[in-house]
Amino acid sequence: MATQAAIAWEANKPLSIEDVQVAPPQAGEVRIQILFTALCHTDAYTWSGKDPEGLFPCILGHEAAGIVESVGKGVTEVKPGDHVIPCYQAECRECKFCKSGKTNLCGKVRAATGVGVMMTDRKSRFSVNGTPIYHFMGTSTFSQYTVVHDVSVAKIDLNAPLEKVCLLGCGVPTGLGAVWNTAKVEPGSIVAVFGLGTVGLAVAEGAKSAGASRIIGVDIDSNKFDIVERAFPSVFLLTSDKDVCLADNVSAKNFGVTEFVNPKDHDKPIQQVIVDLTDGGVDYSFECIGNVSVMRAALECCHKGWGTSVIVGVAASGQEISTRPFQLVTGRVWKGTAFGGFKSRSQVPWLVEKYMKKEIKVDEYITHNLTLAEINKAFDLMHERGCLRCVLKMHT
Numbered sequence: 001m002a003t004q005a006a007i008a009w010e011a012n013k014p015l016s017i018e019d020v021q022v023a024p025p026q027a028g029e030v031r032i033q034i035l036f037t038a039l040c041h042t043d044a045y046t047w048s049g050k051d052p053e054g055l056f057p058c059i060l061g062h063e064a065a066g067i068v069e070s071v072g073k074g075v076t077e078v079k080p081g082d083h084v085i086p087c088y089q090a091e092c093r094e095c096k097f098c099k100s101g102k103t104n105l106c107g108k109v110r111a112a113t114g115v116g117v118m119m120t121d122r123k124s125r126f127s128v129n130g131t132p133i134y135h136f137m138g139t140s141t142f143s144q145y146t147v148v149h150d151v152s153v154a155k156i157d158l159n160a161p162l163e164k165v166c167l168l169g170c171g172v173p174t175g176l177g178a179v180w181n182t183a184k185v186e187p188g189s190i191v192a193v194f195g196l197g198t199v200g201l202a203v204a205e206g207a208k209s210a211g212a213s214r215i216i217g218v219d220i221d222s223n224k225f226d227i228v229e230r231a232f233p234s235v236f237l238l239t240s241d242k243d244v245c246l247a248d249n250v251s252a253k254n255f256g257v258t259e260f261v262n263p264k265d266h267d268k269p270i271q272q273v274i275v276d277l278t279d280g281g282v283d284y285s286f287e288c289i290g291n292v293s294v295m296r297a298a299l300e301c302c303h304k305g306w307g308t309s310v311i312v313g314v315a316a317s318g319q320e321i322s323t324r325p326f327q328l329v330t331g332r333v334w335k336g337t338a339f340g341g342f343k344s345r346s347q348v349p350w351l352v353e354k355y356m357k358k359e360i361k362v363d364e365y366i367t368h369n370l371t372l373a374e375i376n377k378a379f380d381l382m383h384e385r386g387c388l389r390c391v392l393k394m395h396t
Ligand SMILES: NC(=O)c1ccc[n+]([C@@H]2O[C@H](COP(=O)([O-])OP(=O)(O)OC[C@H]3O[C@@H](n4cnc5c(N)ncnc54)[C@H](O)[C@@H]3O)[C@@H](O)[C@H]2O)c1
Pocket: 040, 041, 042, 045, 170, 171, 174, 194, 195, 196, 197, 198, 199, 200, 218, 219, 220, 221, 224, 263, 288, 289, 290, 291, 294, 311, 312, 313, 314, 315, 337, 338, 339, 340, 388
C-alpha cells in the first residue's frame, strides 16, 4: 500500500514526509494503522547518529497506538480491527529469555530488529521509489502504516483512548517499572531521580505509589520543576530561593517529587549534596538522562551497605560508566532496566487497564499535540521549555 511516513534519510537531517510503500505482512507479521505516536528521547538519540544500531534511511518511532489492518499467515493472537500498542521489546513466551522468569528481554526477533529488517526474509517492508527504508526498534511508528512481528504487538481494550495510551508504548511504563520491577522500592524508602523528563517523572510516580517517604528530583532545567507544579498545582508550593525547594504536603497528593535539586545551584558534586541531605545517601536512585557522569553520581549518592542505583537512560556509542570498585565492595548495587522490566504483550494491556481505572497517570505527561506533518517541530519542542511528551496525530 502507499502511505505517508517521516523518513530519516541521514543522521540529524530534518525528517521528510514522503509517500512510502508498505508491503503486506508476511508470516508472523502484523500491519498496523498507526493513529497516534509520541516522540521519546531515544528517537532523538538514534536520529543524532550516536546509536551504534542506528541505520539510515529509516523510519523512527516506538511509542504509539493503532489498529490492526491485516495479518500474515499463522498470526492468531490479533486480527484486523483490534486496537494495539506496538512493543519494541518483544515477548514470544517461548525463547530462553521469555522462559527464564528472570527478564523481560526476548530473543526471538531482537537480531533482526537491531539491523532494521524483518526476521522472515531479513528484508524491510518499507520502500520509497524502490529504495528500501530500514525499520527501527521493530516498530517504526512515524509511519501511517507499519509492519511489526506478531510477538511485538500488545492487544488492548477497544475503549482505551489511543491518543493517550500511545504513551504506554515506552516512557511511562519504563519509569514505573524501573521502580516496581527492577528496584522493587519498599515503603519508607528515600529515592533520588536524576532527569525529570517523562521517564524520570514516571519513576517519581512509581516511587510515590510504592510508598517512598522522600523523592528527590534532580534536573539542570528548573523549568522541569515548573512542569510538575503546573501539572499538579494543588501539590506544589515551591520556595524557589532555597537550594532545595520543598513541595508542600506532598504525601497527601498524587505525583511524588518531594524535593527538587538543581546541580547548577551547588558547588559540591551532586552526589555529595544528596548524601548530605539524606544522612548518608538514598536507598534507591534512578538515572533517567543517558549521561555517564550522572550515572556515576547516581550510584555514589546511594547509601553504603544497601543503596541500589538503576540505569534507565541510554548513553551514546563509545560512552562507558566508571566508579571506584570500593563503591560496590561497600554494598551499593548497580542495575539497569529495559522497558521497566515489563513483559510487553502480557503487561501493556494491564497497564492500559490501570490507566482506565485512573490508577496510573498518562494524560499529565502529554504537553503538546501536533500532526505527522509537524514532526520536525515536535523534535525541536523536545529541547524547549515545558515539553514532556508531544503526541502526533498521524491521519488528518
Ligand atoms: N531503558 C529504557 O528502556 C528506556 C526507555 C525510555 C527512555 N529511555 C532513556 O531514558 C532517558 C530519558 O528519556 P526521556 O524521554 O524522559 O528524556 P527527556 O529528554 O525528556 O528527559 C531528560 C531530562 O534530563 C534532564 N537532564 C539533562 N542533563 C542533565 C544533568 N546533567 N543533570 C540532571 N538532569 C539532566 C533534562 O533537563 C530533562 O529534563 C533517555 O536517555 C532515553 O533514551 C530508556
